[in-house]
Amino acid sequence: MSCGRTLNKYIINTFQERNPKIKIELIEVEKTSLDVYNLENVERILGPPGRDAFDLVEVDTVLLGEIVDSNLLQPIEIDTSRFLPQAAKAVTYNRKTYGFPTMVCSNFLVTTSNPKGTTHSDALIGKFTGSWTRSQYYLNAYINIHGADSLYKGVDSNPCEEREALDAVKVLSESCKTNGQNPCTENWSSKDMIDAVVKSKESTFLGYSETIGEALMKAPGLKITSIKPPPLAIDVRKTKTLVYTDAVVMNSHMDNEKREAAIKFIDYYTSTELRLDLALCKDFVKPHKKCVRYELPADLQFYANPRLPKETLFQQFHSIIDTLGVSGPNHRLYYKKNDIANAISKCPMKLNTPRPTSNKYMYIRMDYHIKQLPLHCRIAPPPIFSHEPYLPLASQNSSTVLNELKCVVCSNIVTQPLELPCRKLACTRCVVERVAASSPVCPCCSEDSTLVPTGIRPAPNAIVILLKDVLVQCAECHRDVKAGCYEEHECTPSFTLVEEREAAALLKRAISTALIKA
Numbered sequence: 001m002s003c004g005r006t007l008n009k010y011i012i013n014t015f016q017e018r019n020p021k022i023k024i025e026l027i028e029v030e031k032t033s034l035d036v037y038n039l040e041n042v043e044r045i046l047g048p049p050g051r052d053a054f055d056l057v058e059v060d061t062v063l064l065g066e067i068v069d070s071n072l073l074q075p076i077e078i079d080t081s082r083f084l085p086q087a088a089k090a091v092t093y094n095r096k097t098y099g100f101p102t103m104v105c106s107n108f109l110v111t112t113s114n115p116k117g118t119t120h121s122d123a124l125i126g127k128f129t130g131s132w133t134r135s136q137y138y139l140n141a142y143i144n145i146h147g148a149d150s151l152y153k154g155v156d157s158n159p160c161e162e163r164e165a166l167d168a169v170k171v172l173s174e175s176c177k178t179n180g181q182n183p184c185t186e187n188w189s190s191k192d193m194i195d196a197v198v199k200s201k202e203s204t205f206l207g208y209s210e211t212i213g214e215a216l217m218k219a220p221g222l223k224i225t226s227i228k229p230p231p232l233a234i235d236v237r238k239t240k241t242l243v244y245t246d247a248v249v250m251n252s253h254m255d256n257e258k259r260e261a262a263i264k265f266i267d268y269y270t271s272t273e274l275r276l277d278l279a280l281c282k283d284f285v286k287p288h289k290k291c292v293r294y295e296l297p298a299d300l301q302f303y304a305n306p307r308l309p310k311e312t313l314f315q316q317f318h319s320i321i322d323t324l325g326v327s328g329p330n331h332r333l334y335y336k337k338n339d340i341a342n343a344i345s346k347c348p349m350k351l352n353t354p355r356p357t358s359n360k361y362m363y364i365r366m367d368y369h370i371k372q373l374p375l376h377c378r379i380a381p382p383p384i385f386s387h388e389p390y391l392p393l394a395s396q397n398s399s400t401v402l403n404e405l406k407c408v409v410c411s412n413i414v415t416q417p418l419e420l421p422c423r424k425l426a427c428t429r430c431v432v433e434r435v436a437a438s439s440p441v442c443p444c445c446s447e448d449s450t451l452v453p454t455g456i457r458p459a460p461n462a463i464v465i466l467l468k469d470v471l472v473q474c475a476e477c478h479r480d481v482k483a484g485c486y487e488e489h490e491c492t493p494s495f496t497l498v499e500e501r502e503a504a505a506l507l508k509r510a511i512s513t514a515l516i517k518a
Contacts, residue, residue: 010283047253057251059249062329065331081300082300090328093330101246106208134169138340
């Protein structure tokens, strides 16, 4: 895949074909010594005319309030209805509009499969380093707990005092561990994450859409099996994802002549036409047939344009942002991010809290406690019996014993047994699926008794031993199989992820990393 013209050249050439009298120069600030996430550098870039000053700058609106308060920007008038609502909100500060939205980004949980992959790991692939990244995840967890309107309270909060949000971030980070190492906290680069996704037969990636897009271009055989919001919600019905916006802003020192030319360039730069060209790699001389840049335009018309191939993932990304997206902060976080990141590093998880009276904490804590249970490597599919189970040594009490060995959820002989708070038995699979279906009430206790992880224990050893003597007949091969070893039976259907990883998202993705190894 050869790139004959750079991205900048393509934008300049196509713009000047339409506006030959306007001469422009585009400079990628990332390739200079100026860090655009450093407020002092931004003030230089948007300062009075000079060596480092620019007329137009594309900035992350997370800094917008601080830039406006420094009197560096001109307010503008735009039709905000043509942009994603989250983007329109991001460029508004003190009831005035200061930027033209160009792109949005959000974190997504993406599962992939690659037939040509050479490695296998259930560990999460992501990044949890840097003050911006850590504070983003923390704020995402915070609004899922306290509501979207609490965003700026989250910015001002102390993570050490917000244990639910803190635990959500730490548990997610711990899901990256493999062989005692946690690459997510060891400064993985985007290239490292892309390589890990490409090389894995199956992977779960947490990050931006453009990163997964680069992986798809690098490995055309890579398949996306699901796209979800980041699993940072305790109550899955309250799942939200923070959306951050890049926007073009205008230097307040610009004169009227330059302003008129700047408006023409911005209209083209934010147009649906250009965004489609860039998404479909039209700036490449010989683009790969499947070349797609998954940078998400802020332009609403882009997602409904017939030029956009249906097989691309843009609609899936847009659907999550449209239904679950909350505009990220556009002020104050710059001065708070280091405090938030440091608190996340220093404050330990508080998983050994007293048993809650509801299932409020369950989705954060389930993965931690479930690791203590036996047979946690795989969840067996439900057995199919062609006759009633029986004990080979018949006795007067055999029917009573068999009844005691039945799961209170599915009424079959229990497989991978767990002991519930009421001392009854249930299959590991049944407990997981019941919680994943948001029905965590114990089926044999009062409505007030919930399947809280701290109340679930491994089945007594006597039960495990007895199950090894209970014979059931497999409906496929018609052989007698020991119930205690049923999940290891060769005719058992292949072990699968519960509801295609739906349970992993609901139970804080650790069910995919610690509970199931399909």
